[in-house]
Amino acid sequence: MDTIASLFSFITTPVSWIIVQFHKVYGALFGDDSGWAWGLSIVSLVVLIRICLIPLFVKQIKSTRNMQVLQPKMKAIQERYKNDKQRQSEEMMKLYKETGTNPLSSCLPILAQSPFFFALYHVLSSIASGKKIGAINQDLLDSARQAHIFGAPLAAKFTDSVEKVTSLDASLTDVRIVTAIMIVLMSASQFFTQRQLMTKNVDLTVKTPYMQQQKMLMYIFPVIFAVMGINFPVGVLVYWLTTNVWTMGQQMYVINQNPTPGSKAQDAYLQRVLKSVTSHGEVRGRTRRKMVKAIVAKGSDRNDIERKFITGLGKLGLAAQEDGTVAKSETAAADAEGSQAHKRQQPKRQTKAKRQTAGHATAGAKGTESEAAGSKTSLEKQDAPQDSKPKSAGKPASGSSRQAKSGQRKGPQRPKHPSKK
Incomplete structure (x- = not known):
C-alpha cells in the first residue's frame, strides 16, 4: 500500500491542505480536538470532490445508456465474427466511433476519485504513525490523534492490535463496533445503489449478457468493499461511506428526472x-x-x-x-x-367446473337433436307411399339373397368335377 500511496503523493499535500481549511471552520464550532470537526472535514472533502466530478458523472450516465442500447448490435458482431477476434475488435471500435460511445466513460468517476482516496489513506496512516505529512504540522497531528468518532480514533482500523489502539487512547471493542457498523452501512449503500439501477432504470426490452454482468456486480461489489473495509482507517470509512451515500442520492435524482427509455x-x-x-x-x-x-x-x-x-x-x-x-x-x-374501441378483448378464462357443466349441456343438446332427427326420419318412412309396380321377374328379390345358404355363391354355379359326383 505504501508503494501505491507514493504514486499519489503529488496530491497528498492538496488533500491535507483542504482538510486543514475545513477543520478551521468546524473547529471553531465543535472544538479543535473534536472528532466531529475532523470527521466533518473529511465529509466536506468528499462533497467538494463529488461536485467537481459531476460532469464526469453525466458522461458516465450517457455512456451506460449507450452501452445498453448497443448490446444487441455488439452481440450480433460477436456472433458474426466469433472465429476472427481481430475483425471482431475492429467492428466493435467502428461501432463505438459511429455512436460516440466510450466504454471507459462508466469508470471515469471511480478512476478520478482514486488519487484522492489513496492520498487521504496515506494522510490518515501518517496520523496513526505520528508522522507529519503535507499541510498537517505537529499541532494538527496531535489534535487529529485525539479526535474520536463514537469512541473510535480516525486513524484506527478493525484489524489493529490492542497495543496500537491503546496508544490512540481507545478500546479495541469500541473500534471494532464502530468500524463494523460503518462497513455494513458502506456495503449496504453500495448494494442499494446498484439494485435501484437494475430494477428501476434499465430498459426491460433489452435482454443481453451485459444485464447479467450488472446483476453479478450488484452482489460482488458489496462483498469486495466489506473485505477491504476491515483494512481501512475510520477516517477512510467515513470518506467511502459519504461518497456511497452521495452516489445513491445522485442516482435517485437521475432516475426520477431523466430515466432510461423503456424502464x-x-x-x-x-x-x-x-x-x-x-x-x-x-x-x-x-x-x-x-x-x-x-x-x-x-x-x-x-x-x-x-x-x-x-x-x-x-x-x-x-x-x-x-x-x-x-x-x-x-x-x-x-x-x-x-x-380503445378496436382493442382486442380477451375472453375470461372459465373455471374447470363451469367448463365441464357447459360440456355436459352441449352433449345433452346434441343427443336431443339426434333423437329428434331419428324420429323425424322414421315418421317420413311411415308416411311414404308404397310402390305399386311389380318387381321385375328377372331380378332376384333382396330377401332371397339373404335367404341363400351361407357359403353358397350367388349367380350361376360351376359344374362339379366328375370325380366328385
Whole structure:
C-alpha cells in the first residue's frame, strides 16, 4: 500500500491542505480536538470532490445508456465474427466511433476519485504513525490523534492490535463496533445503489449478457468493499461511506428526472407528467418538455411506455408538439377513442367446473337433436307411399339373397368335377 500511496503523493499535500481549511471552520464550532470537526472535514472533502466530478458523472450516465442500447448490435458482431477476434475488435471500435460511445466513460468517476482516496489513506496512516505529512504540522497531528468518532480514533482500523489502539487512547471493542457498523452501512449503500439501477432504470426490452454482468456486480461489489473495509482507517470509512451515500442520492435524482427509455422509471415519470398535464393543461418544466420533445421526435420508433403516454394525452384531447408542449386536438381524441374501441378483448378464462357443466349441456343438446332427427326420419318412412309396380321377374328379390345358404355363391354355379359326383 505504501508503494501505491507514493504514486499519489503529488496530491497528498492538496488533500491535507483542504482538510486543514475545513477543520478551521468546524473547529471553531465543535472544538479543535473534536472528532466531529475532523470527521466533518473529511465529509466536506468528499462533497467538494463529488461536485467537481459531476460532469464526469453525466458522461458516465450517457455512456451506460449507450452501452445498453448497443448490446444487441455488439452481440450480433460477436456472433458474426466469433472465429476472427481481430475483425471482431475492429467492428466493435467502428461501432463505438459511429455512436460516440466510450466504454471507459462508466469508470471515469471511480478512476478520478482514486488519487484522492489513496492520498487521504496515506494522510490518515501518517496520523496513526505520528508522522507529519503535507499541510498537517505537529499541532494538527496531535489534535487529529485525539479526535474520536463514537469512541473510535480516525486513524484506527478493525484489524489493529490492542497495543496500537491503546496508544490512540481507545478500546479495541469500541473500534471494532464502530468500524463494523460503518462497513455494513458502506456495503449496504453500495448494494442499494446498484439494485435501484437494475430494477428501476434499465430498459426491460433489452435482454443481453451485459444485464447479467450488472446483476453479478450488484452482489460482488458489496462483498469486495466489506473485505477491504476491515483494512481501512475510520477516517477512510467515513470518506467511502459519504461518497456511497452521495452516489445513491445522485442516482435517485437521475432516475426520477431523466430515466432510461423503456424502464420502469420512465413509466413512473411519464405518469407523473400526464397527471400534471391533466391538472394544469400544459407540460411544466424544461426537463419535462425536453422529454416530451424527444418522444415526439421518435415517431414510430417509440416504445410501449411512450405510446401509452401519447394515447393518454389523446384521451385528454391533447396532442404532443415538436417543441415539447401540448395543444388541443380533436383528431388525437378520436384516434384514442378508436384505438380503445378496436382493442382486442380477451375472453375470461372459465373455471374447470363451469367448463365441464357447459360440456355436459352441449352433449345433452346434441343427443336431443339426434333423437329428434331419428324420429323425424322414421315418421317420413311411415308416411311414404308404397310402390305399386311389380318387381321385375328377372331380378332376384333382396330377401332371397339373404335367404341363400351361407357359403353358397350367388349367380350361376360351376359344374362339379366328375370325380366328385
